[in-house]
Amino acid sequence: MRVKRYLVDSMPDALQKIRSELGNDAIIVSTKDVKQGGFLGMFGKKKIEVVAAIDTAAANKAPVQPAPRPVPTIPLDLIKPFMGGSTLGGSTSTDETRPQDTNIFQIKPEVKVQTQAERSRVPETKSTLNEDAILAEMKSMREMIQKLSTASMGSSDSQSLPDMLLKYEARFIDQEVSQEIIKQLIDRCLEELSVDGDFSEEAVRKSLRTQLMSYFPSEQYRSISENTRIVHFVGPTGVGKTTTIAKLAAEQVLKYRHRVGFITSDTYRIAAVEQLNTYANILNIPTEVVFSPKDLSRAFDQLREVDIIFMDTAGRNYRNEMYVSELHTLLQSEGQSETYLVLSMTTKYRDMKAITANFQKFNLDKVILTKFDETDSYGCILNLVHDFGLTFSYIANGQNVPDDIELFKAERIIDLIMGDSFNE
Structure with a gap:
């Protein structure tokens, strides 16, 4: 049995050295984190100590010789503790050659030593069978380690990437783009x-920009369609739906000279109706309040003279199935309609993903992103496109009505993800 210790920076380095020096049949006996250098136990460089072994008899394909005494069967659970760490100390790459019966695997001391007479009665095949069992266990362990090493090498592929790709990989991670x-x-x-x-x-940036653009659909039809009669706004609490509606209504009135009407079902939040009425009075927009789905017909009838209707819904807990069911009945339309999901850029992507999955049952048409000015991380947009195939319509970047809203532009988002100042 040949045993060797390595002091390395990473497991892939250790695996490469072990395969090179001991061969593919070597197994890892133990690993542990150690510190090298430093002062008074501080500021040391973190290293990994790996102890590997190779069965020299098996490596040379020599026939197994009968042992002078029967080798006890070693259960796998006695070997497992040596896979997690070791108390062995030493320096880098120290060679040691040990006899075949070295106590690498600790055998319980209560194993009975047989007398010469007893040994003479033990069939010779018993020792061979026990050794075969140990070798089989070692083979199983080796296969497991090879699988782990393959996974480890796959996760460290980035170490061999060109510097410019490493640079952008770090940028994407910082922007919270998904690993996939x-x-x-x-x-x-x-x-x-x-x-x-x-x-x-230049070459790397051009290639990455081309790929990023392929994630986004055509720029066409991202604003409110000309033939749309009703626009529903849905989303969780606190994302700024009412303020966003006011901004878009002002655009319709001031830019396109359209007659706009408001419907609100947000009767759960204090002063929600008053907030929408304030914007309605400024823009001279009629407003209808509905308390249940049966009030919708009356509201639509009252607003039959307007060109487009914006409907505000209550921003309640999207995990509440009763609310979701009630909202579904409210999204009834008389004429062509669109449903917009309003999401805040300050929401964690894990929650953003759950929100989107929950509201997708309403046949979402487009997405509006709010609080764009309150973050410097934009990878969630790319994640949403990848995971849900959504079409983005507007981004809101402030509280000012009607100014702080603009059409979504994929080129700008890509610039932000890749970082303009990042390349200066």
């Missing part, structure tokens, strides 16, 4: 640029 998307972007860019071997900043 990052891998797709990097792999495609690597495949494309490997043909000419040009990994300059």
Whole structure:
């Protein structure tokens, strides 16, 4: 049995050295984190100590010789503790050659030592069978380690990437782009640029921008369609639906000279109706309040003379199935309609994903992103496009009505994700 210790920076480094020096049949006996250098136990560099072993008899394919005494069967649970760590100390790459019966695996001391007479009665095949069992267990452990090493090497592929790809990979991680998307972007860019071997900043940036643009659908039809009669606004609490409605209503009145009407079902929030009425009075827009789905027909009839109706819904807990069911009945239409999901850019993507999945049952047409000015992380937009195939319509970047809203532009989002100042 040949045992060797390695002091390395990462497991992939250890695996490479072990395979190179001990061969593919080597197994890892233990690993542990250690610190090297430093002062008074501080400021040391973190290293990984890996102890590996190779069965020299098996490696040389020599026939198994009968042992002078029967080797006890070693259950796998006695070996497992040595996979998690070791108290062995030492320096880097120390070679030691030990006899075959070295106590690498600790055997319980109460194992009875047989007398010469007893040993003479033990069939020779028993020792061979026990050794075969140990070798089988070692083979199983080796296969498991190989699987782990493959996964480890896959997760550390980025270490061999060109510097410019590493730079953008770090940028995407900082922007909270999902790992799946990052891998797709990097792999495609690597495949494309490997043909000419040009990994300059210009080439990498061009390739990544082209890929990012492919995630977004056409710019066409992102604003409110001309034939739309009713626009529903849905979303969780606190995302700014009412303020967003006021901004879009002002655009319809002042820019397109359309007659606009308001319907609100947000009777749960204190002063919600008053807030919408304030905007309605400024813009001279009629407003109807509905308390249940049966009030919708009356509201539509009262607003039959307007060109477009904006309907505000209550921003309640989207996890409440009763609310979701009630909202579904409120989204009735007399004429062509669109349903907009309003999301805040300050929401964690995990929650944003759950919200979107819950509201998708309403056949969402477009998405409005609010509080755009309150964040510097934009990867969630790319994640939403990838996970749900949504079409983005507007972004709201402030509280001022009607100014702080603009059409969604994919080019600007890509610039923000990649970082304009990032390349200066």
